[in-house]
Amino acid sequence: MLSRDLPVEEARQQMADNLDKVRKKIEMALQKSADPAREVTLVAVSKRQPLDRIRALAAAGQVHFGENYVQEGLEKIKDLENLEIKWHFTGSLQSNKARFIPGHFSLVHSLDSVKLARALQKKAAELGIVQPVLIQVNLAGEVQKAGVDPDHVPELIQETGRMDHLDVQGLMLMPPLADDPEESRPYFTGLRKMRDTLEQETGRRLPHLSMGMSQDFVQAVEEGATLVRVGSLLLGPRPGCTFNAYAG
Numbered sequence: 716m717l718s719r720d721l722p723v724e725e726a727r728q729q730m731a732d733n734l735d736k737v738r739k740k741i742e743m744a745l746q747k748s749a750d751p752a753r754e755v756t757l758v759a760v761s762k763r764q765p766l767d768r769i770r771a772l773a774a775a776g777q778v779h780f781g782e783n784y785v786q787e788g789l790e791k792i793k794d795l796e797n798l799e800i801k802w803h804f805t806g807s808l809q810s811n812k813a814r815f816i817p818g819h820f821s822l823v824h825s826l827d828s829v830k831l832a833r834a835l836q837k838k839a840a841e842l843g844i845v846q847p848v849l850i851q852v853n854l855a856g857e858v859q860k861a862g863v864d865p866d867h868v869p870e871l872i873q874e875t876g877r878m879d880h881l882d883v884q885g886l887m888l889m890p891p892l893a894d895d896p897e898e899s900r901p902y903f904t905g906l907r908k909m910r911d912t913l914e915q916e917t918g919r920r921l922p923h924l925s926m927g928m929s930q931d932f933v934q935a936v937e938e939g940a941t942l943v944r945v946g947s948l949l950l951g952p953r954p955g956c957t958f959n960a961y962a963g
């Protein structure tokens with residue numbers, strides 16, 4: 716784990732070690748999975764993390780980073796524009812902020828309504844680009860949890876399928892909080908099965924499954940994840956205050 720007071724060289728060494736460990740675990744989990752030949756993209760979730768940690772992890776070779784909050788994400792993208800980073804939007808997104816996303820984030824993990832899809836489509840159309848997105852599924856049916864109800868996923872895929880500036884590439888999942896990572900496994904399996912069914916029913920390819928975080932990414936990769944979203948295990952514990960205090 717990393718303290719923000721560490722000297723730069725030491726911080727870099729720790730980040731490189733963290734990255735190495737996570738990559739090795741992904742590789743081992745892949746070998747245990749049903750499809751070991753696939754590619755798994757490691758997304759470092761850097762919400763509320765200070766810029767120096769992100770720089771250190773990027774220097775160690777990490778390319779994909781995920782942000783959860785629109786304003787914080789946009790500021791970081793600007794501050795780090797000289798780095799070769801591919802940014803993902805992993806947090807829940809309100810449609811009134813959707814216009815800030817296309818053109819800045821290579822993948823949105825959290826599409827969960829037709830209204831949000833329309834707002835993203837509108838902005839992407841203005842920019843003349845196609846915005847890749849994943850549909851976030853509330854598989855456990857948790858109250859007040861982000862993500863679309865499983866019953867409404869086919870309809871959302873159908874609606875977004877008509878939006879020519881959106882590209883739905885798969886599904887994303889946040890399982891219920893659990894102490895034991897094995898408790899997440901049935902949700903990961905469930906999301907994969909749901910994807911397989913949706914591909915059959917809609918005739919669309921949904922190649923990506925974004926699932927697994929620091930605690931349970933091994934189980935997620937074993938069950939078919941193509942994107943894992945790992946935060947604290949790579950970047951250290953998130954500072955308990957707002958990112959602004961650390962951004963300087």
Ligand SMILES: *Cc1c(COP(=O)(O)O)cnc(C)c1O
Pocket residue numbers: 760762783805806889928929930944945946947948
């Ligand atoms: C914070 C967050 C993560 C990373 O969580 P860690 O437990 O730090 O790995 C992954 N995905 C989403 C959507 C998050 O909000």
